[in-house]
Amino acid sequence: xxxxxxxxxxxxxxxxxxxxxxxxxxxxxxxxxxxxxxxxxxxxxxxxxxxxxxxxxxxxxxxxxxxxxxxxxxxxxxxxxxxxxxxxxxxxxxxxxxxxxxxxxxxxxxxxxxxxxxxxxxxx
Amino acid sequence: xxxxxxxxxxxxxxxxxxxxxxxxxxxxxxxxxxxxxxxxxxxxxxxxxxxxxxxxxxxxxxxxxxxxxxxxxxxxxxxxxxxxxxxxx
Amino acid sequence: xxxxxxxxxxxxxxxxxxxxxxxxxxxxxxxxxxxxxxxxxxxxxxxxxxxxxxxxxxxxxxxxxxxxxxxxxxxxxxxxxxxxxxxxxxxxxxxxxxxxxxxxxxxxxxxxxxxxxxxxxxxxxxxxxxxxxxxxxxxxxxxxxxxxxxxxxxxxxxxxxxx
Numbered sequence: 001x002x003x004x005x006x007x008x009x010x011x012x013x014x015x016x017x018x019x020x021x022x023x024x025x026x027x028x029x030x031x032x033x034x035x036x037x038x039x040x041x042x043x044x045x046x047x048x049x050x051x052x053x054x055x056x057x058x059x060x061x062x063x064x065x066x067x068x069x070x071x072x073x074x075x076x077x078x079x080x081x082x083x084x085x086x087x088x089x090x091x092x093x094x095x096x097x098x099x100x101x102x103x104x105x106x107x108x109x110x111x112x113x114x115x116x117x118x119x120x121x122x123x124x
Numbered sequence: 125x126x127x128x129x130x131x132x133x134x135x136x137x138x139x140x141x142x143x144x145x146x147x148x149x150x151x152x153x154x155x156x157x158x159x160x161x162x163x164x165x166x167x168x169x170x171x172x173x174x175x176x177x178x179x180x181x182x183x184x185x186x187x188x189x190x191x192x193x194x195x196x197x198x199x200x201x202x203x204x205x206x207x208x209x210x211x212x213x
Numbered sequence: 214x215x216x217x218x219x220x221x222x223x224x225x226x227x228x229x230x231x232x233x234x235x236x237x238x239x240x241x242x243x244x245x246x247x248x249x250x251x252x253x254x255x256x257x258x259x260x261x262x263x264x265x266x267x268x269x270x271x272x273x274x275x276x277x278x279x280x281x282x283x284x285x286x287x288x289x290x291x292x293x294x295x296x297x298x299x300x301x302x303x304x305x306x307x308x309x310x311x312x313x314x315x316x317x318x319x320x321x322x323x324x325x326x327x328x329x330x331x332x333x334x335x336x337x338x339x340x341x342x343x344x345x346x347x348x349x350x351x352x353x354x355x356x357x358x359x360x361x362x363x364x365x366x367x368x369x370x371x372x373x374x375x376x
Contacts, residue, residue: 010129013174017136019289020170024140024163026296027147033155035306036147037335038292038351040163044170045330046289051133051170055177058126062180069185069237073169073192078285080196082329082336084162087203089337089349092155094207102347103310112341182237189235 005061009054016050023047033092041085049074130178137167137174158202165195220259225251273374280366284331292333295352307356309334309348311363320375321346327367334359 026039052070059067093102099114144167147160169188176184219225232247233239268274295304315321321343325336333351340346353359 006125010125013126013129013133016170017133019293020133020140020167021136022293022296024143024167026292027160027163028143029296029301030304031301032306033153033159034335034337034349035304035351036156036159037349038333039296040159040166041329041335042285042289042292044163044166046286047137048166048170048173051173055173058177059182067182067237068234069182069189070173072231072234073173073185073189076189076192076196077166077169078330079326080192082326084196084199084203085329085335086325086337087200087207088155088159088162089335091158091203091206092153093337095155096153103308110341111338111347 001061005057009057009061012050012054012057016047016054019050020044020047033096034089037085037089037092041081045077045081048077127178130174134171134174134178137171140167141171154206158199158206161202162195162199165191165199169195219252219255221255221262224255227251228254268374270373273370277367277370277374280370281327281330288331288333292351295333299352304352305354307350307353307359308337309350309356309360311346311348311360313344313346313368315368315371315375316343317375318343320371323375324367324371328363331367334363 023040023042023044027036030036030039052074056067056070059065093111099110102111141164144160144164148157148164151157169192172184172188172191176182176188228251229244229247232250233243236243313321313324315324321339325339325346328334328336328346328348333353335349335351337347337349348359348363350356350359
């Protein structure tokens with residue numbers, strides 16, 4: 001394997017390791033639950049992305065075949081990370097905050113975790 | 125060189141897993157614990173891919189993919205349970 | 214007739230690509246099997262999914278994706294910097310409500326995902342009629358600036374893509 005390729009793989013691995021560590025460190029350091037939400041959703045996506053890029057380069061250099069397998073995991077994680085973050089934020093807000101602790105919505109209706117959507121007579 | 129980088133990254137993710145565990149123990153809210161579990165799933169995916177590169181096989185990608193999917197579904201199920209008190213209505 | 218056979222052409226294309234990526238080997242047999250999947254799965258699920266999202270300018274999507282990927286990288290560095298080198302007392306978090314001009318569900322979903330992945334912001338919830346989105350910002354001194362940036366950088370482009 002040429003030196004440049006090895007260097008690329010090593011750099012990707014080191015960067016991803018640092019970002020993964022920082023993401024979990026933020027989970028411990030930040031003091032508020034909603035603040036903690038920021039750390040893993042951002043830092044770990046680049047962390048896992050770096051590992052997957054490294055593995056893509058490695059297997060391409062080793063076998064000569066382009067492997068798009070890793071890309072699938074990356075895309076899947078990038079699509080699902082916002083959804084999990086949104087769900088966790090909603091679960092936290094519904095359980096721990098009152099409607100008057102948040103700024104009001106600009107329209108006629110309140111936030112969906114407290115108010116029902118227009119045209120429905122029961123929640124859901 | 126790759127071996128050292130792999131070792132470094134694996135060490136980072138190992139420490140990250142321990143930090144996530146610490147947050148699960150500490151809490152204080154169930155949202156924190158769900159978040160920490162979700163982060164653990166992502167770190168485990170990274171560790172599995174690292175192990176695959178270290179052994180030089182692609183067998184572990186299927187496992188990583190499956191863990192990514194199961195982790196996502198379980199996180200959503202957990203949150204739905206807290207939000208609605210029920211998972212499938 | 215064609216509408217009946219291929220209710221969601223984009224989904225069919227995506228299924229073929231996903232199948233090829235999953236088996237990770239490009240052969241004629243895999244392509245045929247993937248195409249069968251791409252035809253059968255949308256047909257079987259068409260009843261649960263009557264509407265088709267309309268996309269006006271496909272080329273704008275590439276521009277949008279590139280901008281978002283760049284922003285994700287910048288966001289990672291920024292958030293890592295805040296986590297590592299800012300003292301807890303110095304971090305000022307804000308809740309920012311952002312009024313939306315987008316109306317289609319797909320566009321709002323994409324916008325919410327983008328906000329979560331980009332610099333220091335997480336989208337938390339929508340208002341009940343879908344006209345306003347609540348965003349949490351990790352650290353800022355200028356909440357109005359963040360709101361204007363999201364509106365001009367992402368929402369304007371999404372409005373061009375989705376009618």
